[in-house]
Amino acid sequence: MPFVNWLRRRLVVIAGLLTLGYLLLPNVIVTVFSFNKPNGRFNYAWQQFSTDAWKDPCGVAGMCGSLSLSLRIAVWATVGATVLGAMIAFALVRYRFRARGAVNSLIFLPMAMPEVVMAASLLTLFLNMGAQLGFWTILIAHIMFCLSFVVTAVKARVMSMDPRLEEAARDLYAGPVQTFVRVTLPIAAPGIAAGALLSFALSFDDFIITNFNAGSTVTFPMFVWGSAQRGTPVQINVIGTAMFLIAVLFVLASMAVGNRRNRQKA
Amino acid sequence: MNTTDSSGDVRLVGIGKTYGSFTAVHPLDLTVPQGSFFALLGASGCGKTTTLRMIAGLEEPTSGSVHLGEQEVTRLPPYKRPVNTVFQSYALFPHLDIFENVAFGLRRRGIRSVKKQVEEMLDLVQLGEQARKKPHQLSGGQQQRVAVARALINHPKVLLLDEPLGALDLKLRRQMQLELKRIQTEVGITFIHVTHDQEEAMTMADTVAVMDAGRVEQLGPPTELYENPRTTFVANFLGTSNLIEAEVDTRGGGDIVLDAGGGKLVLPEARCSASARTGDKVLVGIRPEKISLTHVDDAGEIPEGRNRVTGTIADASFIGVSTQYVVDSAVCPEFAVYVQNVERDGRLVPGADVVLHWSPAHTFGLDAAQSLLAGTTGSAGVESVEEEAA
Numbered sequence: 001m002p003f004v005n006w007l008r009r010r011l012v013v014i015a016g017l018l019t020l021g022y023l024l025l026p027n028v029i030v031t032v033f034s035f036n037k038p039n040g041r042f043n044y045a046w047q048q049f050s051t052d053a054w055k056d057p058c059g060v061a062g063m064c065g066s067l068s069l070s071l072r073i074a075v076w077a078t079v080g081a082t083v084l085g086a087m088i089a090f091a092l093v094r095y096r097f098r099a100r101g102a103v104n105s106l107i108f109l110p111m112a113m114p115e116v117v118m119a120a121s122l123l124t125l126f127l128n129m130g131a132q133l134g135f136w137t138i139l140i141a142h143i144m145f146c147l148s149f150v151v152t153a154v155k156a157r158v159m160s161m162d163p164r165l166e167e168a169a170r171d172l173y174a175g176p177v178q179t180f181v182r183v184t185l186p187i188a189a190p191g192i193a194a195g196a197l198l199s200f201a202l203s204f205d206d207f208i209i210t211n212f213n214a215g216s217t218v219t220f221p222m223f224v225w226g227s228a229q230r231g232t233p234v235q236i237n238v239i240g241t242a243m244f245l246i247a248v249l250f251v252l253a254s255m256a257v258g259n260r261r262n263r264q265k266a
Numbered sequence: 267m268n269t270t271d272s273s274g275d276v277r278l279v280g281i282g283k284t285y286g287s288f289t290a291v292h293p294l295d296l297t298v299p300q301g302s303f304f305a306l307l308g309a310s311g312c313g314k315t316t317t318l319r320m321i322a323g324l325e326e327p328t329s330g331s332v333h334l335g336e337q338e339v340t341r342l343p344p345y346k347r348p349v350n351t352v353f354q355s356y357a358l359f360p361h362l363d364i365f366e367n368v369a370f371g372l373r374r375r376g377i378r379s380v381k382k383q384v385e386e387m388l389d390l391v392q393l394g395e396q397a398r399k400k401p402h403q404l405s406g407g408q409q410q411r412v413a414v415a416r417a418l419i420n421h422p423k424v425l426l427l428d429e430p431l432g433a434l435d436l437k438l439r440r441q442m443q444l445e446l447k448r449i450q451t452e453v454g455i456t457f458i459h460v461t462h463d464q465e466e467a468m469t470m471a472d473t474v475a476v477m478d479a480g481r482v483e484q485l486g487p488p489t490e491l492y493e494n495p496r497t498t499f500v501a502n503f504l505g506t507s508n509l510i511e512a513e514v515d516t517r518g519g520g521d522i523v524l525d526a527g528g529g530k531l532v533l534p535e536a537r538c539s540a541s542a543r544t545g546d547k548v549l550v551g552i553r554p555e556k557i558s559l560t561h562v563d564d565a566g567e568i569p570e571g572r573n574r575v576t577g578t579i580a581d582a583s584f585i586g587v588s589t590q591y592v593v594d595s596a597v598c599p600e601f602a603v604y605v606q607n608v609e610r611d612g613r614l615v616p617g618a619d620v621v622l623h624w625s626p627a628h629t630f631g632l633d634a635a636q637s638l639l640a641g642t643t644g645s646a647g648v649e650s651v652e653e654e655a656a
Contacts (some may be wrong), residue, residue, distance in 0.1 A: 167324050168357035170344040172371035172416065182370075186361045 027244055034237035041231025053234035057242075060233040063223055067239060070204055070220035073135070077142035077203040082196045084143070085150025086188070092151070093158045111148045118145070119212035126213060133215025141213050142203040149202065150195030157191025273335045274300030274423050276321065276456060281330030283316050290316045292480045293329055298424075298458060298473075300335075303450050305459045305471035309503075313480040314460045318426050321458065323347045334423050345374070350417035351426040354433070356409045358401035364388070364412055365397040371420040387419045390449065407438045414446070418453060425450075427459040431466065443470050464504045468492065476500050478641065492553075494630050496539040501551050501632065503641035508557075510550040510575075510597045511634060514542045522631065524550060527597040531573045531629065538631030547634035554602040556628040559591060561611060562619040572623040577601060579618050589614075593622060 007014075033043055037050035058064035091097075092104055110118065122144075126137050165187065169179040185192075207221040214222060224236055275297055282293035291313040298304045306314040319325035321332055323344035331340040339347050350371070358367050368387055369380040377383075388394045391411035393404075401409055410430060417425055427446075431439045447470050450457045461467050467474045468488035475485040476499070484491055484500045492504050501507035512526035522533045522542050531550055540548050552573075560568055568574065577595030586607070591614070593601040603622060605614075614620065 162355060162357060164353050164355055164357035165359060167344070168351070168353060168359070169370070171322060171324070171349075171351045172420070173345045173374040174370075175343075175345050178374060182374075183359060187359075 030237050030240045030244070034234060034241045036234055036237075038234065043232045043234050043237065053238045057235050057238045060227075060235045062218065063220075063227075063233070063235055063239075066218045066223040067220045069135070069217065073138055073142060073219065074200050074204040076139055077146055078196050078199040080139070080143040081146035081150050081199045081203075082192060085147045085195055085199075086154045086192050088147070089151045089154035089158055089191075090188075093155055094163075107148050107151050109148075110145050111152075115145075115208045119209040122209065123212045133213055134217045137213045137215070138210055138217065138219065141209050142206060145206075145209065146199035146202055149198045150192075153195035153198065154188060154191040157188050161187055274456065275333075275335060276424050276458065277333040278317070278321070279331045279333065281317070281320055281327045281332060283313070283320060283325060284328045289480050291320075291327075294482050296475065296482065296485075298456060300423075300456055301454050302472045303447070303457045303459065303470055305461060305467035305474045306477055307461055307464060307467040307474050307503075308477035309462055312477040314462075314477045315428055317477075318351075318428055318458060318460045321424065322349055322351045322426050324351075348420075348423045349426060350420050350422040350424075351428060352410075352413045352417050352430045354429040356401075356413040356430075356433075358409055358412055358416070360401055363398050363400055364393065364404070367401065367412055368416045368419055370416060375420075383419060387415045390418075390452070391415045391445075406434050407442060410434065410442060411445070414449065418449070418455070422455065424456045424458060427457060429460055429462070431461070431463075439466070446470065468504070476503060478503075493628075494537055495551065496632070497640070498549065498632055498636045498638060499641035501630070501641070502639070506554055506602055507551045508554065508598055508601050509632070509638050510552075511638075512548055512550045512597075514544050514546045514548055516544065517542060521626065522548075524548060524631075526550060526575075529575060529597070531575075532571075532626040533629045533631045534627060537627075537629065540631055540633035542631065549632040549634050549636070549638070551630045551632055552624055552628060554590070555588075555604040555606075557601075557603045557622050557624045559593075559603050559605055559611075559614060560621045560623065561613045562621055563613075565621045568621060568623050571626070573626055573629060575601070575622045577620060577622060579614060579616050579620055582614065582616055593620060595622070 033046070034053060035049050035051060036043055036046055037048050037052060038045070039047050053059070088103075088107065092100060092107075119141075122137075122141050126133060131137055161184075165183055166179050169183040170176075174182055205221055207225060210219050211222055211225070218226070220239070224232075227233060227236070277298075278294060278296040280293040280295060281291065282289070283291040294317075296317075306317060308314045316325055320327045323339070323342060323346075327340065331338055333339065334348060339349075359370065362370070365384055365388075368384045372380045372383060385394065385397070388397055391414055393408060393411055393415070396404060396408065401412065404412065410433075413430065414425075430446075431442050434442060443466060446457070446459075459467070459471060468491075472487065473485065474488050474491055476483045476491065478499045484496050491500060495501040495504065495507070498507075498509060501509065510526050510531070512524035512531060515523045515525045515530065517523065517535065520535050522535055522538060524531045524533060533548075533550060535542075538548065540546070542548055558568075562576070575595050575597055577593040579591055580594045580600070581592040583590050584607075588604045588606050589610070591603040591605065593603055595601050601622060
């Protein structure tokens with residue numbers, strides 16, 4: 001019985017730790033294997049500890065080129081989708097116009113459509129238009145599928161925003177631009193930020209749509225896929241681990257800033 | 267404060283607002299003298315908030331013009347008007363702390379050193395300690411005071427208050443009413459206060475305009491509105507009134523003698539808002555607390571010259587300071603009478619025959635061509651208040 005009681009009191013903690021472990025285990029594997037020195041071309045079995053890959057992350061031909069391309073596409077897709085998506089969200093919440101209802105539901109279609117189908121259809125479209133496949137077709141495709149996510153995130157935020165706040169700003173001598181910059185934007189910011197982060201993550205690791213519409217251009221996910229057929233360089237794990245660490249650092253930094261602000265207030 | 271100086275008056279000239287085929291505000295003229303505490307009173311949907319928003323510039327009038335002193339501001343956007351608003355939901359900026367909320371208006375006008383002014387203003391509303399908190403960390407009453415401070419710091423010519431106490435509980439409401447009145451006296455700025463609470467309007471305002479269905483029904487000091495209402499809506503919306511249908515019998519010597527169900531009632535000419543030629547129908551009104559109740563056995567002791575109505579007590583409810591009777595009479599089926607509990611007559615119980623009597627000076631006369639029930643609970647206007655609250 002003492003054991004059952006002990007378990008009962010710590011059940012939430014135990015369940016939490018197990019879930020966390022389940023979530024983090026793949027990341028641990030990626031990190032551990034970035035220090036591996038595999039015996040053949042495949043990085044699937046542990047051989048011995050080495051920091052070779054970390055010392056020379058761009059040592060694999062073509063990998064860092066594809067990485068920088070993916071980053072560029074992700075940044076531009078994020079900017080494009082966030083700006084357009086935020087504007088669509090504001091329009092949908094704030095204004096009554098013809099076909100508003102239709103736009104409201106159509107905007108969800110890209111999320112619901114199977115990715116493979118969308119990828120193939122996009123390719124058909126680009127080929128029929130005679131578009132040159134490459135950077136631009138990838139970017140257009142990415143902005144398209146990121147849009148719905150941004151619209152959803154921003155819309156939720158704008159909908160919960162009291163329209164009286166903007167009236168109050170105008171009443172307190174803020175012109176239209178100042179009202180937007182000082183009140184509307186800061187209040188909508190968490191929604192916009194959430195949409196932007198989602199866009200970046202979705203664009204950076206998209207494989208299916210990119211693979212169909214890239215032509216001879218190779219993004220990082222395509223490079224990983226391609227190299228997996230012939231052998232996986234350890235550097236892929238290095239890049240993966242680095243991305244993970246950067247994300248964690250961002251989260252820690254934003255938490256630290258938030259904490260300091262709260263302490264100043266108190 | 268020089269009250270005869272009209273340079274800061276708010277003048278609305280023929281101002282009206284329609285939405286499609288719906289008329290929210292019928293063209294109305296209104297002058298609010300500088301430095302006064304003015305209340306727009308009415309049930310929800312009567313056009314009072316629309317009127318307020320047109321003064322603020324948040325709503326564009328369909329007709330007419332708005333003047334602040336010498337300046338016409340009808341076409342000016344809200345951020346160019348020397349007018350500030352306290353919103354019903356307070357509309358405090360959630361991403362800014364209390365200090366920055368209050369400083370918002372000053373900063374937008376390019377004023378750099380705001381610290382001293384903001385601190386003084388926060389002291390005025392007794393929130394100096396809370397400057398660095400976020401709005402959601404404050405109680406409803408505190409948020410309300412921040413909203414007032416945020417508006418007042420700009421020294422507007424007029425402060426507009428849109429049901430600012432609506433979200434507070436009764437006790438806090440009473441406290442804030444006094445607080446707002448104190449602040450208004452202290453700063454001497456014109457306050458225009460919108461409310462559906464007649465008690466609130468009467469306690470706080472120097473002048474009250476009662477609105478119904480987009481029109482001003484009557485305008486005047488609270489005592490004037492209460493003692494001498496000019497329409498059935500005002501008579502019923504402000505407190506309770508007993509209304510009796512009567513016919514003009516004779517008039518002379520400043521008095522009108524009316525015939526109501528066979529009895530005679532006297533009404534001073536000056537207190538009758540209807541035309542009263544012999545034979546005209548008039549509604550005679552009397553407030554429940556002006557009426558004395560005497561048991562029919564003592565009817566001989568009632569002094570001469572008082573208006574009398576006989577009836578039977580239908581119901582009596584004791585509520586501490588007074589007893590409220592409902593009397594069934596020939597002229598009015600549910601006569602309300604409030605009697606102070608000074609010396610209670612044990613015979614005044616349901617079923618007792620009584621004589622109601624009151625001084626003619628407390629009687630008022632209204633045009634009989636109106637609904638007897640306008641402005642009472644259960645009429646359309648009050649229902650929509652409940653709808654809004656639900």
